[in-house]
Amino acid sequence: MSTATVRTGPGSLVVVGASLAGLRAVEAARKTGFAGRITLIGDEPHLPYDRPPLSKELLAPGGPTDPVTLRSRAELVDELGVELLLGAPATGLDPDAGVVHAGGEDVAYDALVVATGAAARGLPGTEGLAGVHVLRTLDDARAVRRALDEGARTVVVGAGFIGSEVASAARKRGSPVTIVEALPAPLVRSVGSDLGAALALLHTRNGTALRCGQAVAALEGTGRVEGVRLADDTVIEADLVVVGIGAVPRTDWLAGSGLPVDDGVVCDEFLRAGAPGVYAAGDVVRWHNPLFDRSMRVEHWSSAAEQGARAARNAVSPADAQPYATVPYFWSDWYGSRVQFAGVATHDGYEIVSGDPAGDHFVALYREGDRLTGVLTLNGQRHVMKYRRLIAQRARFDEAIAFARTSAPTRPASTAS
Amino acid sequence: MRIILDRAKCTGIGICEALAPTVFEVDDNGELVVLSAEVPEDARNEVAEAVEGCPTMALRLRS
Numbered sequence: 464m465s466t467a468t469v470r471t472g473p474g475s476l477v478v479v480g481a482s483l484a485g486l487r488a489v490e491a492a493r494k495t496g497f498a499g500r501i502t503l504i505g506d507e508p509h510l511p512y513d514r515p516p517l518s519k520e521l522l523a524p525g526g527p528t529d530p531v532t533l534r535s536r537a538e539l540v541d542e543l544g545v546e547l548l549l550g551a552p553a554t555g556l557d558p559d560a561g562v563v564h565a566g567g568e569d570v571a572y573d574a575l576v577v578a579t580g581a582a583a584r585g586l587p588g589t590e591g592l593a594g595v596h597v598l599r600t601l602d603d604a605r606a607v608r609r610a611l612d613e614g615a616r617t618v619v620v621g622a623g624f625i626g627s628e629v630a631s632a633a634r635k636r637g638s639p640v641t642i643v644e645a646l647p648a649p650l651v652r653s654v655g656s657d658l659g660a661a662l663a664l665l666h667t668r669n670g671t672a673l674r675c676g677q678a679v680a681a682l683e684g685t686g687r688v689e690g691v692r693l694a695d696d697t698v699i700e701a702d703l704v705v706v707g708i709g710a711v712p713r714t715d716w717l718a719g720s721g722l723p724v725d726d727g728v729v730c731d732e733f734l735r736a737g738a739p740g741v742y743a744a745g746d747v748v749r750w751h752n753p754l755f756d757r758s759m760r761v762e763h764w765s766s767a768a769e770q771g772a773r774a775a776r777n778a779v780s781p782a783d784a785q786p787y788a789t790v791p792y793f794w795s796d797w798y799g800s801r802v803q804f805a806g807v808a809t810h811d812g813y814e815i816v817s818g819d820p821a822g823d824h825f826v827a828l829y830r831e832g833d834r835l836t837g838v839l840t841l842n843g844q845r846h847v848m849k850y851r852r853l854i855a856q857r858a859r860f861d862e863a864i865a866f867a868r869t870s871a872p873t874r875p876a877s878t879a880s
Numbered sequence: 881m882r883i884i885l886d887r888a889k890c891t892g893i894g895i896c897e898a899l900a901p902t903v904f905e906v907d908d909n910g911e912l913v914v915l916s917a918e919v920p921e922d923a924r925n926e927v928a929e930a931v932e933g934c935p936t937m938a939l940r941l942r943s
Contacts (some may be wrong), residue, residue: 515935531936764935765895794893801910803894844910848897 472779473573473740474499477563479553480578481505482514483764484745486533487771488576488778489545497779499573501545504565506552506579509601510536515764517604518625519796522611522632530601553579556720558738574740574778577717577728578771581710581746581762586620586679594688595704598625607705614638615703618691620679622649622663624795624802626707630671631798641672641699643691648675654808654839658827661820662802662841669798674699710762712747725749727760732786734774742778744770754788754855755807755836763793790854792847801844805851806837816867817843826850828867830860846870881919882942883927885912889938899933900926912938 476492478485481503489501505511512530520526539545551566556575563570583597594615596607607629611617617633619626622644633640642649650659666673674693683690683698690698712727722736723729727749734742734750743750745767749760766789777784792805800823809831818825818841826846829837835858838850849870853863883903892910896903903923905913919927919941931939 513935765898765933768933768935792898801892842908842910844892844894844906845908848894848901848906851898852901 472497472499472781475502475572476500476574476576476775476779477502477504477570477572478576478578478775479504479563479565480576480580480745480747481507481511481547481549482578482580482745482767483511483533484578484580484767484771484774485576486511487768488578488744488775489539489543490534491772492775492779493543495776495780499779501543502548502570502572503539503545504548504551504553504563504570506550507600508550510534510539510547510549512601514599515794517601518598518628518632521604522608522629524612524632524636526608528605528608530604553716556717556722556741558720558722558741561740572740575742576771576774576778577722577736577741577743577747578745578767578774579713579716579747581712583706584709584711586682586706586708589682589688589704589706592682592684592688593686594684594702595682595706597706598629599710607703610703611636611638613702616701617641617703617705618643618699618701620691620704620706621645621708622666622673622675623653623707623709624650624793626705627662627666627797628795629705629707630666631669631796634669634671634798639672641674641691641701642666643677643679643693643699644673644675645678646675649673652808654804655810655813655829658813658820658839661825662797664821665797665800665841710746712749712760714747729758732788733777733784734770734787735777735784740778740781742774744774748774750787752788753786754790754857759791759807761791763791765789765792790851792851800842801840803840803843803847804837805847806835806854807831808839809836813837813839814864816864817846826867828860828863833859833861835860835863881924881927882917883914883919883931884940884942885914886938886940887911889936890934891936891938893935895933895935896930896939899930903927904930 553565555564583599617640678694728743730750746762773787795802824842826843827839
């Protein structure tokens with residue numbers, strides 16, 4: 464623990480983006496002893512809430528309809544001394560003047576953390592068609608939940624993780640659901656084609672139809688969606704269409720600011736964005752991850768939380784700035800099974816070290832050259848963090864294989880009873 | 881300091897195990913096992929981080 468030292472630092476911190484990264488930023492700034500003015504700006508009217516449950520618990524039949532609010536207004540305002548500017552979309556940044564434009568106001572900063580996240584990509588030309596949703600915000604989740612509760616015939620566009628969670632929620636109600644994926648196999652970019660196909664078996668085993676290699680030609684219906692027409696001209700009838708085809712970093716508001724933007728705000732390993740006092744964190748940042756020595760942008764809960772805290776610490780105490788290195792980690796819940804991934808899915812090969820990709824449990828390790836770079840588990844909760852540690856330690860692939868052989872075998876994953 | 885785990889909130893995501901592997905371990909069924917209910921002296925910082933970092937706010941410390 465360092466004692467408080469008098470240094471000339473920023474007098475005010477502005478955080479743009481009031482989700483997880485932004486919240487962790489203001490918390491971390493106060494934790495380091497920063498006593499200056501803190502303003503937290505968010506475009507949604509809601510207090511910071513947790514997003515992973517939006518596609519999980521909030522879609523479950525009989526599940527909660529209110530989000531997990533991460534901090535109460537009193538905690539933010541009274542305890543942390545944060546000025547809240549919610550329902551105020553940021554519209555511009557002037558780094559020379561040190562001013563953010565948001566909700567019609569000009570907010571001056573000495574230090575700035577950009578944490579505006581990412582926006583779900585929609586299907587062009589479907590705006591205004593009722594029954595078509597993306598799933599990113601609380602309002603999206605509530606709309607999808609209502610439709611699912613009404614027993615909607617559901618089509619999910621995109622076989623990614625969020626779409627798969629929506630399909631799980633539909634099947635829990637016994638509703639018919641089809642996932643349409645433009646690529647020949649699901650999750651190719653996230654986990655590779657073989658293991659993407661292995662995870663996709665969960666869909667077919669649980670009664671979800673999966674149509675891969677099929678682009679969406681058009682949505683049928685006027686005013687309200689009635690079906691999805693595929694490239695081969697087949698039409699799948701639908702009352703609910705959920706579009707899960709990825710997200711784009713929300714950098715539009717930075718146009719003209721001079722901040723370098725390339726699929727995210729480009730930052731160095733200290734999360735510095737290239738203008739004085741400006742840092743970025745969360746889904747919006749593309750930063751240099753020293754652990755893999757490459758530029759990355761990740762949309763995961765744990766990196767948003769950690770980057771928010773790190774960016775704010777570096778912003779208020781630039782003399783003590785530390786780099787942010789991490790092994791990206793995410794989890795997803797499908798039909799009562801848990802999928803977990805840590806690291807990066809490289810294309811130099813993988814090895815199954817526990818279980819069977821065709822079954823209910825497996826652990827797969829990915830390599831890049833002779834280094835362990837990733838781990839994918841299905842119902843392998845006991846394993847994933849152990850390999851994540853090895854990845855963080857830059858373990859060799861053969862060391863990880865040796866570790867797998869010496870660790871106790873997993874008993875078969877328990878089946879729901 | 882003792883670790884209090886709210887099993888109703890915990891979903892076994894494993895962030896705590898990543899931060900403090902000597903104290904937390906998720907088992908085969910996805911249930912969190914607290915390996916040492918009393919916070920070990922040499923793991924205080926990691927445990928504090930794990931408690932704060934829990935995505936479902938399932939961990940607390942009690943002195």
